[in-house]
Amino acid sequence: MAPPRKPEDYTLRVTAGPTYDLSTHVEVPINSSRLTHIESLEGMDIDLNVRIQNYRGLPRGSNETSPYFEREPHRYNKDQYSIGLQFTPKAPSHGNSKAKVNGSGNGNRDENGSAATEASEGRGSMVNNEKDVKEEGEAETDQEGHQPQGIPASDLQFGNDFDHPIRNYLPPGVNTAMNILKWWIDPGLEGDAYADEPFLYGPALSSFNSVRVGAGEHDEEGGCGLWVEEGASSSESESESEDESGEDDKKAATAKAKSSDNGTNDNSNNNNSNNNNNNNNNNKPKRTSGKKWREEVLKGSWVGNDAKKRQKWALKEDSKKKWVWEYGRTYSVDFYNPYIDFGKCELKLPGFGVNVLRYWDGETGLRYVLRNRLTKKPYLVILFTLYPNDMVNEDGTLKPEALKATARASGGGKNETDGAKATSTDAHASGNGAAKKDGDKDGFDEDKAMEEARGKLEGVKLGDGPTGGSGGDDDVD
Structure with a gap:
């Protein structure tokens, strides 16, 4: 029997780019105040800041933590990681798409106007087989046939996906974990862990913990990086892009x-x-300040600058029509939680915990994606990948076998034979079968887990069960 895997035997690397293609990705500095600029000329300008507690990974010399985690509410929450974004949506064009990535970490655009690439890292692609895919360049229209002046809240999604089945590597209790996530933590989530292409997505407006209309605070001196306070900027210049x-x-x-x-x-x-x-x-007409824009959209809702109320308000269908991520306007968002401990390689939900290394296939990484629901095309792809220490050179570069493994796991040649061609019915059957075994496998007790989750999350106001967040008597209209 092989010895159990230990977290200290692995090195974490985070890359990001405007597509699933790994050749468009750059290595992201972790726990740094420097921002990584990622740009898709037909989609969105993005500045990215990733922070991870107890970080042990690349690039070499990265800080183990960030002052970000000492500020509230992160200290109280014991948050383990953060994905901070500052982005400006762009109106779609009908020319050839180009992408630019600046991985230097200074937040400036690529002076050469070309994509920074890591071609040796292999290529991956996301196969989109969902039914509501629109043709490239085709824009959504409203009931009167007008194209929106931005991305409707229902169409900008944030979450995780994989381009190959992972059902054979899932731990017991996954269905329970999904229920905990959806019922009490983020009722806007939709997903299927047992599908041929597993996914877990929610509207960005309800998924992000903090949303600011306008630029966030860039704390470079204090080392905190991008800081996003719920609310909006009162300055027109901080909320707009001329282009x-x-x-x-x-x-x-x-x-x-x-x-x-x-x-x-x-x-x-x-x-x-x-x-x-x-x-x-x-x-051009002068753009209103972020504060005025947010107040107008949220008028009559009593949301104000309360993040929890905004997340709950965003779950309503009417709210998704009111909030449109406006082309040319800058927004700042932050996603954080205490549920993934990258240092210990553990998933820790209330009532549910698992050592990820025990079930990991040795190649697949965790992928966060900001995408358009209609086109299924990403604006941003962030890939968290673990490598055995012996696959990483002393200077922090990866050995050829590590690059090949990453390419396979990201869709660039992985041969998934077991269940890869199963129909959606078969995939769901596999999921249901695994769910029935949750109570028997490895001593997992679903009822006990759910009861523990209820106890730990009884103070959470976002949801009160399967219908949480979408109804009930509250002060959010």
Whole structure:
């Protein structure tokens, strides 16, 4: 029998990019105040900040923790990780999509206008087989046939997905864990862990713990990084981007490409472009401040700047129509919780705990995705991957076998034969079968777990059972 896996025998690496393709990813600095800028010219500009307690991973020399975790509410919550984002949606265009990633950590855009790549890391793709996929470039319209001036709250999703089955590696009690998540922690979640392509998604508006209309605070000196306070900016400039569609970036990238091809440093195109853009921007109506925008959207709801009330309000269908992530406007969000301990490789839900290494297949990573519900196309993909220590060189680079394993686990060649071609009916049958065994396998007691979860979460106001968050008498309209 092989010896049990120990967390200290593995090294964690976090990468991020605008697609599932790993060649578009860069390594993300952890517990750093520096931001990683990720840009898809047809989707969204994003600044990313990831913080992890008791971090043991790449890049070498990373801090084990961040001052972020000493600030409230994170100290009280004993939060274990945070994914902070500052993003600006862009109106979709119908040209060829390009992506730019700046992994230098300074939050600036790629001066060369090209994607930073790690081609040797292999390529992965997400196979989209969900029924409501729209053709590329096709936009959602309202009842009057008008295209929205942003992304409706129902269509911007945040969550996890996999592009191959993981049902054979799931621990006992997964269905119970899913119920705990959905009933008491985030009632907006929908998912299927037993599907051929497992997923767990919820509307971003109800999934993120903190949502700010406008730029967040960038605490670089204190080392905290991106700090997101629930609410909105009262400044127009902090809530807007002059370039709603990304046309400025496209023109600049085209001009630079031409200059490079000709071997000259021709600034005339850039000057003309800037003059035209200034004229166009002068004709645009001035954008309202984030504070006014948020107050207008939440009018009559009594939500104010209360994060819990906003999460509950966001679960209502009418609310999802009112809140539209506006093109050209900047938003800041933060996702955090105490449920995943990356240092110990444990999942710790109230009433449910599991050592992940015991059931891990040795390759599959944890993937967080910000995506469009209609197109299934991602704006941001963040991949958390564990590597055996002997697969990581002293300088922090990965050995070839580690790169190949990552590519396989992310869809770039993994041969999943057992159940990979099962129909959706078979997949659900497998799930139901596993659920029935939850009470027998490894001594897992579902009733006891649920009772413990109820006891620990009885003060949580987001949900009171299967219908939690979507109804009941409260002061959130």
